[in-house]
Each structure stands twice: as C-alpha cells, then as structure tokens.
C-alpha cells in the first residue's frame with residue numbers, strides 16, 4: 081500500500097472518533113494531572129541553558145533544520161485547517177520551536193494569526209527572533225518557557241504545534257498534558273516526530289562531537305541518540321488526555337498526530 085496519507089478530514093467524523101488514514105485510535109477519559117512542581121515554567125531570559133547542546137552549538141541544529149529535515153509546512157496547514165485558512169485572532173503556540181522554522185513560516189503565511197514560539201534555549205530563540213525580524217513579522221513572538229510546565233493559562237491557544245520535540249524531551253506524557261491544558265475547547269494540536277533513528281540522531285551526533293571538541297564536556301542533558309517512537313508507542317502517548325478526536329498516521333520517515341480537544 082502506498083504510504084502517503086492525506087490529511088485527516090474531520091468534517092465527517094463521529095463525535096468520538098473518525099477512522100483516519102491510516103490508523104486512528106480512540107481516546108480515553110483518563111487525564112494526567114499537571115504535576116505540582118516548583119515554578120520552572122518561565123526560564124529567566126538572559127540566563128543561559130548551560131547544559132544544553134542546543135544552546136552551545138546552536139548553529140549545528142539550525143543547519144540540519146534548514147538542509148536536512150523535511151519541511152512539513154504544507155502538511156501542517158492542510159491537517160490543521162482543512163476547511164480553509166485560520167480565522168483572524170487565531171492563537172498558535174509552538175513548543176520546542178528551536179530556530180523558529182515553523183513559527184515563522186506559519187506567521188508569514190497567516191498574518192492575522194498570532195504565533196508564539198517557545199523553547200528553553202536562548203540561542204535557538206535568538207536565531208528565531210532574527211529570522212522573524214528578517215522576514216518583517218510582527219505577529220510572531222518567542223519566549224523562553226519550559227514545555228513541560230508552560231507559564232500559560234488554561235485554554236489560551238487555538239493551536240499547539242510540536243515538531244521533533246519528543247526525540248529529545250523526557251516526560252513526553254507531561255508535555256502532552258500541557259498541550260491539552262493550554263488548548264481551548266475545539267482547539268487542535270499537531271505533532272510531528274521522525275521515525276528514522278539514524279537520521280534523527282544526526283544533529284545530536286554532530287552537536288555532541290563539536291561540544292566535545294570545543295569544551296571537552298559530556299554533561300549535556302540531551303541523549304546521544306534521538307528517541308524514536310515505534311508506531312505503537314507513539315499512539316500510546318495521546319489517549320491519556322480526554323481528546324475528542326485523535327488521528328495518528330505515518331508518512332515515510334515521519335509520524336504525525338492530530339488531536340482535537342472537545
């Protein structure tokens with residue numbers, strides 16, 4: 081079977097679940113509660129993330145993002161807004177936005193939408209701001225926030241986007257719980273994750289190598305190898321939240337989730 085899947089058409093969905101190509105899964109009513117951790121949500125701007133490779137060798141990831149990885153912009157747009165462009169005032173947050181690739185693309189495409197990109201690396205955010213500035217975007221902002229403990233009120237956003245975040249993030253369930261929390265009812269989240277462990281690990285290999293050459297350090301928080309989910313493990317990330325609809329699909333070297341909050 082051809083492994084290309086058209087973005088989900090939810091217009092025909094039953095309230096519980098639309099069978100989506102290639103394989104959609106049902107949500108459950110279970111809910112992960114937000115942990116009562118200390119306030120780590122807003123990371124101090126200007127304070128560097130000393131033990132992150134994305135901070136120390138930011139340019140390596142920027143290069144990989146630009147030259148190596150798939151550009152999913154059109155796929156994201158078609159999946160999130162199958163009925164047409166987002167309305168004025170739509171609010172989107174991208175978690176782990178890195179150098180702002182998708183935040184800027186989407187803000188540029190939809191000037192009436194407000195885009196917030198968040199990341200814990202100040203170096204990545206600086207690149208993102210430079211990109212937004214070069215494009216003259218005034219509807220796209222970047223903030224240093226922990227994706228595992230977002231300093232956003234409940235139901236603040238219409239859309240949550242995360243690309244390649246779970247490959248390096250521990251506690252993915254907590255991140256999904258935060259995505260659910262900050263979405264408005266009817267809001268959607270789109271998640272893109274690589275499936276090819278080798279390719280997904282290339283930036284990590286390169287960053288570990290360069291960081292070692294530069295500083296002889298080995299205390300960075302990122303794994304040496306990207307964590308790539310099996311299709312089954314990826315599916316299992318989402319039903320812990322009471323989503324109205326979940327669709328999961330694979331397309332070549334990537335897998336995607338589109339979830340809608342009831």
Ligand SMILES: C[S@@+](CC[C@H](N)C(=O)[O-])C[C@H]1O[C@@H](n2cnc3c(N)ncnc32)[C@H](O)[C@@H]1O
Nearest residue numbers: 134145176177178199200201204226227243244
């Ligand atoms: C592999 S990059 C993905 C960047 C971008 N989304 C893309 O598609 O190219 C992962 C990003 O997540 C950020 N990150 C890691 N842990 C984070 C956390 N707890 N909160 C916010 N950002 C985080 C890293 O700094 C890095 O910029």
